[in-house]
Amino acid sequence: QAEVEETLKRIQSHKGVIGTMVVNAEGIPIRTTLDNSTTVQYAGLLHHLTMKAKSTVRDIDPQNDLTFLRIRSKKHEIMVAPDKEYLLIVIQNPCE
Amino acid sequence: MEIVYVYVKKRSEFGKQCNFSDRQAELNIDIMPNPELAEQFVERNPVDTGIQCSVSMSEHEANTERFEMETRGVNHVEGGWPKDVNPLELEQTIRFRKKVEKDENYVNAIMQLGSIMEHCIKQNNAIDIYEEYFNDEEAVEVMEEAPSAKTINVFRDPQEIKRAATHLSWHPDGNRKLAVAYSCLDFQRAPVGMSSDSYIWDLENPNKPELALKPSSPLVTLEFNPKDSHVLLGGCYNGQIACWDTRKGSLVAELSTIEFSHRDPVYGTIWLQSKTGTECFSASTDGQVMWWDIRKMSEPTEVVIMDITKKEQLENALGAISLEFESTLPTKFMVGTEQGIIISCNRKAKTSAEKIVCTFPGHHGPIYALQRNPFYPKNFLTVGDWTARIWSEDSRESSIMWTKYHMAYLTDAAWSPMRPAVFFTTKMDGTLDIWDFVFKQCDPALSLKVCDEALFCLRVQDNGCLIACGSQLGTTTLLEVSSGLSTLQRNEKNVASSMFERETRREKILEARHREMRLKEKGKAEGRDEEQTDEDLAIDLEALVSKAEEEFFDIIFAELKKKEADAIKLTPMPQQSSPEEDQAVEEGEEAAREGKSEEVEEELA
Numbered sequence: 001q002a003e004v005e006e007t008l009k010r011i012q013s014h015k016g017v018i019g020t021m022v023v024n025a026e027g028i029p030i031r032t033t034l035d036n037s038t039t040v041q042y043a044g045l046l047h048h049l050t051m052k053a054k055s056t057v058r059d060i061d062p063q064n065d066l067t068f069l070r071i072r073s074k075k076h077e078i079m080v081a082p083d084k085e086y087l088l089i090v091i092q093n094p095c096e
Numbered sequence: 097m098e099i100v101y102v103y104v105k106k107r108s109e110f111g112k113q114c115n116f117s118d119r120q121a122e123l124n125i126d127i128m129p130n131p132e133l134a135e136q137f138v139e140r141n142p143v144d145t146g147i148q149c150s151v152s153m154s155e156h157e158a159n160t161e162r163f164e165m166e167t168r169g170v171n172h173v174e175g176g177w178p179k180d181v182n183p184l185e186l187e188q189t190i191r192f193r194k195k196v197e198k199d200e201n202y203v204n205a206i207m208q209l210g211s212i213m214e215h216c217i218k219q220n221n222a223i224d225i226y227e228e229y230f231n232d233e234e235a236v237e238v239m240e241e242a243p244s245a246k247t248i249n250v251f252r253d254p255q256e257i258k259r260a261a262t263h264l265s266w267h268p269d270g271n272r273k274l275a276v277a278y279s280c281l282d283f284q285r286a287p288v289g290m291s292s293d294s295y296i297w298d299l300e301n302p303n304k305p306e307l308a309l310k311p312s313s314p315l316v317t318l319e320f321n322p323k324d325s326h327v328l329l330g331g332c333y334n335g336q337i338a339c340w341d342t343r344k345g346s347l348v349a350e351l352s353t354i355e356f357s358h359r360d361p362v363y364g365t366i367w368l369q370s371k372t373g374t375e376c377f378s379a380s381t382d383g384q385v386m387w388w389d390i391r392k393m394s395e396p397t398e399v400v401i402m403d404i405t406k407k408e409q410l411e412n413a414l415g416a417i418s419l420e421f422e423s424t425l426p427t428k429f430m431v432g433t434e435q436g437i438i439i440s441c442n443r444k445a446k447t448s449a450e451k452i453v454c455t456f457p458g459h460h461g462p463i464y465a466l467q468r469n470p471f472y473p474k475n476f477l478t479v480g481d482w483t484a485r486i487w488s489e490d491s492r493e494s495s496i497m498w499t500k501y502h503m504a505y506l507t508d509a510a511w512s513p514m515r516p517a518v519f520f521t522t523k524m525d526g527t528l529d530i531w532d533f534v535f536k537q538c539d540p541a542l543s544l545k546v547c548d549e550a551l552f553c554l555r556v557q558d559n560g561c562l563i564a565c566g567s568q569l570g571t572t573t574l575l576e577v578s579s580g581l582s583t584l585q586r587n588e589k590n591v592a593s594s595m596f597e598r599e600t601r602r603e604k605i606l607e608a609r610h611r612e613m614r615l616k617e618k619g620k621a622e623g624r625d626e627e628q629t630d631e632d633l634a635i636d637l638e639a640l641v642s643k644a645e646e647e648f649f650d651i652i653f654a655e656l657k658k659k660e661a662d663a664i665k666l667t668p669m670p671q672q673s674s675p676e677e678d679q680a681v682e683e684g685e686e687a688a689r690e691g692k693s694e695e696v697e698e699e700l701a
Contacts, residue, residue: 088206
């Protein structure tokens with residue numbers, strides 16, 4: 001529990017990180033540093049996308065599995081680390 | 097050889113029902129092969145047959161259905177909470193979250209994911225893989241690409257009875273909309289039941305017009321107000337001026353009273369640059385030019401009669417068919433008439449007679465288009481009969497540059513707002529010509545067949561890339577021009593202005609010579625000091641001619657040097673010698689000139 005806190009705090013304090021959130025398999029945000037409406041939006045949308053990406057990887061090679069998903073956009077990068085039950089989502093602004 | 101099979105049926109059995117039964121097949125006729133017949137034929141060897149060994153293909157046509165699209169949005173709401181937790185209750189959600197956080201799975205998962213995530217975050221911070229590596233290299237300008245234009249979209253008149261698209265106007269902000277005026281300009285041949293609607297089209301949606309404007313009589317011209325993009329001004333076929341506000345709907349907001357309006361269709365309406373943004377003026381073939389304030393449309397604020405004899409007689413007035421106004425020269429305006437004369441007027445003159453400043457001889461037919469060059473307002477372009485001409489305000493007797501006589505009547509023309517040397521013309525055979533006179537003077541740089549029917553009007557968007565042209569059947573075609581024709585070429589402004597000046601000077605020299613000749617004629621008619629004046633004039637003429645020759649050669653050499661310096665390839669200036677010139681100039685000069693031009697051509701080649 002304390003380690004969890006420490007890990008999440010450490011992630012949030014990295015350079016360029018805008019927000020961190022933990023979402024469960026049903027799309028419920030467990031932990032978030034952003035406001036509710038944004039969190040809900042990200043949670044809902046990224047959940048579907050991660051599922052799709054996972055099934056794509058599995059389709060191509062059934063022995064393979066999705067370990068990480070990175071979406072680079074003009075403004076920032078969205079990183080999703082999927083697990084069996086949870087999703088860790090971090091939004092970072094990669095400064096040069 | 098006939099083969100016959102006969103069977104017998106008793107009369108009493110006619111009409112009896114048939115009893116079908118099975119039986120063995122009976123051989124009725126057996127024809128044996130007759131080898132003697134084979135002798136009547138000759139065997140043919142070899143036999144030629146054509147075969148083709150190729151992939152067999154079939155042709156199919158498919159036309160997609162027009163796809164109707166609608167934009168919709170989705171509203172995200174929270175969901176997924178288990179039944180016992182109410183998402184709106186803060187306490188319940190907090191309790192749920194705390195419960196999840198105590199779960200062991202959660203802790204393990206987060207630790208693991210956390211380490212992966214940290215790795216990636218650090219990666220991102222270390223190197224930015226998307227940075228601009230080659231900032232210094234700028235795109236090399238492609239100057240030599242061939243000019244091209246392609247059709248982007250076609251807007252068809254949704255009405256059953258087709259009308260001609262007589263005028264186009266781009267929306268002043270952003271150019272995403274196009275207002276098209278539809279009317280039938282054939283005198284008294286408008287079909288019964290023809291709708292008088294004109295439309296505003298949104299460029300994204302060519303299937304359905306965005307707004308329909310409903311006047312009482314079909315609109316001949318239509319213009320957006322450059323200051324207030326919701327207001328439109330339209331000139332009607334019956335001579336009235338109408339005004340719309342798109343926020344108020346499709347019906348006319350203001351209409352001029354019929355007694356004070358024009359008596360013929362209004363062919364030109366232009367908004368004026370005024371502080372209130374409500375002033376405009378209109379011209380019609382009844383010979384009047386009227387100024388209006390749209391807040392009070394009951395009568396015009398001012399009326400000028402296009403009578404070049406300056407007597408203000410409506411009977412002598414020339415019908416105006418095109419109107420020109422440049423906001424950088426707010427007191428001057430020009431009118432192109434049906435009779436082919438261009439009248440330049442000054443709005444601020446004290447008396448109405450002085451309003452008409454000067455006239456230009458123009459064309460053999462009505463002047464359908466008149467526009468000043470946006471970069472060099474002293475030069476203007478006119479289109480009428482079968483040519484397009486460029487004039488300079490200083491040279492009042494003839495145009496300074498002109499195209500050859502085409503096969504079809506020219507209907508409209510416009511300068512490109514981005515390049516001073518490029519202009520567009522439309523013809524009655526449905527072609528759009530793009531002229532670039534720093535590239536080629538004799539022919540259009542690009543000639544496109546837009547449609548089979550005649551093109552009536554043309555309008556270029558402010559960025560110089562998009563051109564809309566309207567045809568006789570109401571089809572408006574949107575074309576995009578290649579970037580070479582819409583971006584300013586280096587040194588183009590100087591080249592264009594020097595060309596204008598050179599041509600103006602040439603015309604001035606010709607004019608001066610004509611004047612001398614006319615004086616000489618007058619002198620002869622007056623008799624007495626004939627010989628003296630003759631000699632004087634002859635000497636003057638010679639001096640003038642040699643001076644002209646010198647100037648001419650100087651200009652040619654200067655041009656040559658400039659051309660070599662710029663390394664732009666130009667075709668030699670067309671040696672257009674008018675017949676009068678032939679009379680006046682001695683043959684020696686002409687021969688010398690031709691010799692020089694040969695040299696010029698040799699040097700260029």
